[in-house]
Amino acid sequence: MARYETHCVTCGEGLTGRQVRTCSPRCRKAAQRPAPKLRTCRLCSQPFKPSGPGRRSVCPYDDADEWCQNLQDQAEDAEAARLAALEAATCACGCGVRLTYAGRGRPPRFASPACKTRTYRAAS
Template identity: 45%
Template sequence: MGYYDSENHTDECQHCGEPLTGRQERYCSPACRQAVFRDSRKPRKPREWKPCPLCGEPFEVTHPLKKFCDYEDEAERHCQDAQDDLEEAEAIAAVEREEAVCAHCGEPAGWSGRGRPRRFCSNRCKTADYRKRKAA
């Protein structure tokens, strides 16, 4: 005799599809049971559509950070080309950040991987450049 009706008993977890063992009736673990409960408590958002800034066609927003049409599914050829151009520009900008040179001595300035690239390789060069600009 189980907690659930016999018609609700299955051989697979109703959340992840794993096979059930022993006395398990619906879910393979408490984590799956909890996940189903949380999903049932979430308010359902209506589908949100917004225009793609590259091609102007509306696309479904599935994530708050999504900006453009889906490359594979929805995008027209010219939108795909524009997305490729944007990716290429981002790659070029990343290379420029990594290869930044000091504005004073011309040595590699270095980049920590976050934020904008450094203008100077050291505080010494920064101070020297400041003094040179003030003297002029």
């Protein structure tokens, strides 16, 4: 006996009338496509289904285990901190001069008062 789906196998939409497995030609096409190869999460080493464009190397956040989500949060924080450090590392005027940050108070943005003046003049 043939088994009839009650919901679209692709999007989970309820099926009506003569729809058998999928709710639309688009979903039918998607259902025929071979399932995407599983990838291994860089953080939790679990296989996951890559979704959408781009080359993900970690589980989609919404599908991830709680601890993988934590790892992703940490990775994001680390990345943000890295970017912030990089940003603070050179003069904001674009002259490329490296800034030294004592680690106290606000990190400097400019290598010299002249750089600051130049930037503000360029902006106005």
